[in-house]
Amino acid sequence: AVNVLNSKIGIREQKLMDEATFDASEAVNSRAMWWIVIQLIVLAVTCGWQMKHLGKFFVK
Amino acid sequence: VLVEEITDEIVDELTYLKNEELDTNESTNRRVRNFSILVIIVLSSLGVWQVNYLKNYFK
């Protein structure tokens, strides 16, 4: 009545521990880089726009 | 000749696994916030400084 132990170990909770979703980490990992790259692109674009616009403005 | 030793080993392994205490995540979380705030502050102050500097320069 080892049987009790058997049912206890049937812990085998481990299968639930489906860690796979915790994908989240990898998503954050790649996004951490991409968001900053996007920010820098936006920065470069606005910088270019500013210069061009001001140049035109001064000429006008 | 009742597994007991194996379960002992599992317990040891789990204790090792627990030492999870993977601080790293929280530090990342804080860093994202702090750096973003820093970037915003730097952006704003640089923006103000640029305009001021240009004004003085033109004058």
Next chain:
Amino acid sequence: AVIDNLNKITKTLNYLAEWNMSTVNSTESRLTWLSILIIIIIAVISIAQVLLIQFL
């Protein structure tokens, strides 16, 4: 011999409440929203700068 270690294992497994996940999710949403915020700020600042200089 009758191992009943198993209780310890069960407790530790239950403790290993990983549900870390919410920190990571929060990091992700922070990353997204703060980045969008920064992009908006970049745009606003640059437009404001141009307008200010034109005004000068």
Next chain:
Amino acid sequence: SAVLSKLTEVKDEQSYIVIRETHNTAESTNDRVKWWSIFQLGVVIANSLFQIYYLR
């Protein structure tokens, strides 16, 4: 037949959990956030200095 020893599978699974716990990902994210943010700050500062230089 009851004598459990087969299930005590748990140990194997445990060792796989240790291997997966690669989840290096967290540290890499942490480092990325740090270095990319520093890089971003550098670019932001360089950008505004360049603007001034360009206009002058």
